[in-house]
Each structure stands twice: as C-alpha cells, then as structure tokens.
Amino acid sequence: MTPSASTSATPTLIRNVRVLGGEPQDLLLRDGVIASVGTAPDEADRAGDITIVDGTGLVALPGLVDLHTHLREPGREDAETVETGTLAAARGGFTAVHAMANTDPVADTAGVVEQVWRLGREAGHADVRPVGAVTVGLQGERLAELGAMADSAAGVRVFSDDGVCVSDAVLMRRALEYVKAFDGVIAQHAQEPRLTEGATMNEGELSGRLGLRGWPSVAEEAIVARDVLLAAHVGSRVHICHLSTRGSVEIVRLAKQRGLPVTAEVTPHHLLLTDELVATYDPRYKVNPPLRSADDVAALREALADGTIDIVATDHAPHPLEAKDCEWDVAAFGMLGLETALSVVQHTMVDTGLLDWAGVAERMSAAPARIGRCDTGELPHGRPLAEGEPANVVLIDPSASATVDPAASASLSRNMPYEGMKLPGAVVATFLRGRPTHVTGGLL
C-alpha cells in the first residue's frame, strides 16, 4: 500500500477531543495526514464531504505500535492469521504491529518476511512490520540472513528468536555486531535455558507447593545482565523482551545510568497479574516468562513510569482452544493481548496516577516505533499528533468500562487471562492514515 493508496478516505473532523489527555481541541484528518490541530473553523463542518465526530470525553493518542505480536501466519492459521491478528490490533488501537518470527516456516529469510509483510498490506487493518529470526530456524546455531531480510521489501529492523533465547554468548555477540550495518536491533527473549528446563511457572513458594517446575527470576536476569554488557562491549543496541522481574528492572536501570544502549519492554499481563493465579492450574495463566510476584509487578509498574522500561508490548500469543483446554503441563504458553492492552495500561498505570496519557503515548506509540525504526520512512508510525503528520490516531473513552468477554474477540483464539474481569477504557476508533480501521458505537 503506497501512502496515496490509503488516503482516499473521507476527511474526518474530530471535535472537542482531548489530544494526549490535554484540553479539548479539534483534530482534522484529511488526505491521510493530520490537517490541523486546534480550533477548526466552523466552515469545516460545511465543507461538504466530511465526517464529523463528537469527541467530547474522548482522548486522542497516536496510533499504537506493538513491538511484539505473534500473528501465527504462516503455519498456524488455525490460531491466528495476519488478517485476524491485525483486525484485533485495530480494535486495540494499534496501527502497526511487529510480527514475531516464530512462525512455520520460521521468518528467517527474505521470502517469509516479505510474505508476512504483503499479507499485512492486503489486509489493511494495520501495518505489519515483520521481525526476522536471529538464527536459522530459531535453532540458535547459525545466523539467519539478517542483511537479506533488512534489504527486503519488508525492511526488517528488529530481529528476534522470541520464544527461545539466543543463549549462546558468541552468537549473541555476533548478531549484535552484525546488525549495526543496517541499524537493526536484537530483541532478546531472556531465558537461560538450563535454569528453566521443564519450567512452567514462577519459581517460588507457590511452585514448590503446587509441585510445578519453577522458572526462576535469575534465569531472566542472568541473560539481561550478560546482554547489556555484550551490547555495550560491541556498541550495538539490544532490546529486552517482556521484562518480568524486579531484578531485571534493576539491571536495566543500572545499565541506563551507565549510558548503555539498552531498551526494554513489559507486557500488560505482567503489569496486572500475579503467579497466585496459577494455583487454579488454569492454563489461561500459563505464559512465558511466567506471571511473577506482586513485588515484581510493583517494580515493573514503577519502572515503566520512570522510563527504565521504555515500552509496553503485548506479546499477543494466540493459541487454539485445545492447546489451553487441557492439563497445565501440556498447555501452550501465551495469552492474547492486543485488544485489552490499552485497558490494562489504563487500569494499572493511568488510573493509579503512575502515568498520564502523554506518557502512555510515548510508551505505546513513539518509543516502540523508534526502537523498531518505523518512526521514519515511507509509512511512519509513532509520530506526534501534529499538523502534517500521518493521521494515525486512536480515540479512547477512558470513562467506559466493560467486562472482558473472549467470545467477542476478533482473534481466532480465545486464550484471554482477563475473562470476566471488569477493565476500564474503550478504544472507540482507530484511524490508519486517516482511514478508520475500527469504529464502535455509531461514532462514524
């Protein structure tokens, strides 16, 4: 989709919307860009072919960018497709998602990443930025053709073996060095494999009591520590996926104080849920890294607020029903996240006073776009809501609340840990370059 192809939408004037949660303003979206911010002249109402939206009570944020989405296509189209996953993304307020590489076949060649990128263009619900595998087949043995993926039409800048850790220190060092040539970043799933063999939940008092193999915090922290030091040593960027422990937060904080080139993400579920939920042996709560303690949750919220953790990333991980409707041991790891992310962030960060909406915009749009290097170029994301910028906008109603119902999800999967929980906030509309990709409640 070229920029011009997406700009055929009717101009939209959003009246009295709180841009980044500030004072009410009018936001005019025309020809795919933000034509004006401020008080729109009354003539705009009468300018013929224009859609007027009453934005009273709504907050406008730049379209959200997810650095960590599993779309499952190719290979597991029964769990999710690019079409359904990006539809879920649009419903969650996202205008761009980075699609993780652990598909089947693995996205470790230019061919696969271009296929995923094209499927995203055809679906048109959100821009899909494929993530390339770091190693061939996620096997952790030799580097994938990182340069070919970077040079492909997909223009890959984020590389990750997510699902597994690049645990070999030499391979990790080489990957960090190699991607400097095209300004790439390695996104590490930090999990020391030997310390987590057979592990299915947070290691602690509860895992001992439940007789489940524990995944200790140190297995994450050891890799985080190693990788920030490696990145510093070779002078390259490293991004740590789904931070889950207080110890990891402390390492990243220290690294940033020393000026090391590290960024980090936290998932919505790690900001809200604790390992106590595992006492039900309900596989909805089985996720990697596992749900941690209330103390870890507090540390993660604090770190997201003070900027130690740069971004929220969903780790949206769809699984078919049978992979979760079973006993704990054989259940798949992972949870859906795209549609509920903003609500969980509002609940845990905004309504608690830890973050304002501008802070949310930074952590869920601007920073992930910067880290993924999609803040510039042909179809930029994470840009400010300012005149001349792409009209990637999400409108949210912070005063709404709803009980989470997985059956209503746009995803092909239903593995939602918030089922039955009442969460605040609703995404009422999402615009991708001025074109609505999601609208609720007769808003348009």
Added chain:
Amino acid sequence: MIRHLLSAGDLSREDATLVLDTAEEMARLTEGRAVKKLPALRGRTVVNLFFEDSTRTRTSFELAAKRLSADVVNFSAKGSSLSKGESLKDTALTLEAMGADGVVVRHSASGAPYRLATSGWINASVLNAGDGTHEHPTQALLDAFTMRRHLGELSGKRIVIVGDVLHSRVARSNVLLLATLGATVTLVAPPTLLPMGVEQWPCEVTFDLDAALSGADAVMMLRVQSERMKDAFFPSAREYSRRYGLDARRQALMPPEALVLHPGPMNRGMEITAEVADSDRSVIVEQVTNGVYVRMAALYLMLAGTAGTTTPEEAA
C-alpha cells in the same frame, strides 16, 4: 465430607479424623473375615484412571472399591498423552458418558486431578491418586493411619521425613495432613532436594539427619530416583546414602519405640538398608495393608451419598 479429594490440605481436622476413624471401622469389618465384601457402594461405578504406571496404588484402590461392592473399571491411559491424540479432557468426557460416580486419577502432570475436578468436563467425584510432584493424599492418610495405630493420637508427635522432598508428592501431602492433625514434622534433605519456599511450609527443615532422629516418634524415608544423580542434585549414590540414608547406626539414634515408614518401592541400600527395612520397627508392609482400609474409607465417604450419617455396617 468433601466432594473431591485433591489435596491433603483440603481436609479439615474433623474430615481427616473421620477418614481415619472410618478406615478403622473398615479394618474391623474386614480383618480376619472370610468374606471381606461390604455392600456400601453397590451400584456405584469407580474408575481407576491411571495415566502413569503404578500397579501398587491401582491394585490398592481396586481392592478398596471392590470390597465396597462398587463396579470397578480400570482405565489405563499410559502413553496416551495429548500429543498422541488422546487428551485428559477426551478421556473425562468418555468416563462421563459411561456414568462414572468416582474417578481415581493418577497422572504425571501436577494439577491434572484438579483440572479434572474443576473444568466442568465431568460430574464424578475425583480422588487424586498421585499427581506429578504435587500430592498423594491417600498415601498421607494411610501413613497417618499406620502411625496412629502404633503411636495413638498424632497431636504432639514428632515425625521426620527424609529424602527427595522436592519431587515427592508423598512428602507434600504428609506435611499438610500431619500439620492438620497437630504433629510436628521435620524435613531432612540435601538443600538441592528441598523446594523453594519450604520455610513457609508448616514444618521444620534441617540438613542434619543424625540430629533430627533423636526425638522422632516416626521416621519416613522417601524414595530417591537414581536419575536425580545425573541432574546434579547430589554427587553420588554413596554420598547420598552416607548423609541421608537410614542404616542400623542411625536407627540406633532413634528412640526405641520409633517407627520406620517408606511409601515404597524401596531402593534398598540407597535411602534405606535392608536391615532397617526388615527390622521390627519397620511398618512398611503394614502400610500396604492399611492403604486398602484408608481408600475404602475415602471412597465410602465420598461416594456413599449421605456419608457420615450411616455407618458402613448400617449401610450393609
């Protein structure tokens, strides 16, 4: 009485005592009788659902159910894991269709009986016959029954449990049940074979077996799997035996009336010497006999309907 028996921790002191007293009754009604059968569960169907081999436990449950005149179906699903196409859920649905009243489940996955009981797949009462490294509540009940027969009420008694606590469902269930019954439990194990957070369990923990033995009323040895050695939980079988095995020298440190228990099967020469296992303080063989009484009691109380209001004899 509770509907499902999933964890020894689910039993109140009253419930646990009721099971033990009922087991005593079962023993009285069957011990030494030519016809051991009671009609208490006539017309009820009990399924032994074993996803993991254990002839001892399965036979014990089968005998218990048959002595209560239940119809018994043995459903051995070993090897039929999800990856091979037969899930726990599918099996449950099959049992539901067969009209099972009680399901005795043994599974290598911790929490599998819990899922069976709470997922809405099945209406039957679920009895945990050992799940992964989680629990084995009827083993704890039969251990308590055995100890109570020799020592009297367990309140205030000192029980020492020795060995691979980390992987032992027997240890977990025993700690919970014995604490409920008012006994003092001491766990002895190498630090590598103790679970995280064990200090929050209702028991004491020490690495020094010799010191723990002197005040013990009973010493329960746990089975040690030889494969723990190659996973570096301890350096060698010999070192394990020296530090944590029960031999004649150590037995001499125990008070003269103290009992020796083992859930079986034993590694003679590893965690326990043959000499100790066969000594007159060993109640290991009795444990097996008592297992049937305790399982009769549990099945009876869970499945006989108005349990607690009718004695098994009246029901007969």
